[in-house]
Amino acid sequence: MNQNFGKRMRSIRLSRHWSQQELSMRCGISTPHISSIERDKRHPSLEYAQRIASALGVPLTSLCDDETTFVVPKMRNSPDELPLPLQNFILNESALPYLEAAQRMSTLPEEDAHFLAKLIELLTQRKRLTDTYQSETSAL
Template identity: 65%
Template sequence: MKDSFGARVRAIRQSRGWSQQELAMRAGVSTPHISSIERDKRRPSLDYAKRLADALGVPLQVLCDPEMTYEPKRMRNSVYELPTPLQHFVLNEESFPYLEAAHRMSQLSKEEASFLWQLIDVLAQKKNLLTRLRYFEHRSDSDES
């Protein structure tokens, strides 16, 4: 394994066949920030280092300890395996809040997830009802004209 933190991030990222953009998307870190970390121009905060380790699927120690050897497990589900419209959404930095929320939801207990899905369902039903009401209000307004 390489000596610097950035070199280890780059080596593991490349071993996965990921672009810097894909790692940025998975870690919730900007692509320029990934680039500067890999070139050892910036040192990541502890939070960013943890995000990178989680996204790469390795313990944080692997990125921090030059003496540690580690063979990263093969990960599947690359963003490039998705249909093209989804790739564009996922790789767009504006999608990060939605992806982070989905990631947090995936880590909920079964009971918490069930409650959250019920809440989302109720909100979706309310939105559909409001949309239909607006449609009929607009329609009745145009009928009166």
């Protein structure tokens, strides 16, 4: 693992104004482990490195490769800026697969992301219609 991984990780975390605890919450790695990685006392496994990169919203190469110059994309500074129902959803452990899917979707080419968004919208409409129909027929 690159010796600058922890420094780059810390730099991106601080550019987002996140505490180590915030990053810990977002990637599911303990705060002491995050701290020891940033201080180059420990090196993350490949799985942890991928989770950290994903939580920070950057490609793994931006943390591992000194030759890579990477402009950190803007993200919300904290889940506290989101509406309360969305905060609760994000903090719910069962939301992880949905959040991972959203992260992957955010890296798709624009036309693919647009297609998936339309598909999700149509499936949501269908579900609402089905639920409405079932509630009306059960009331009869």
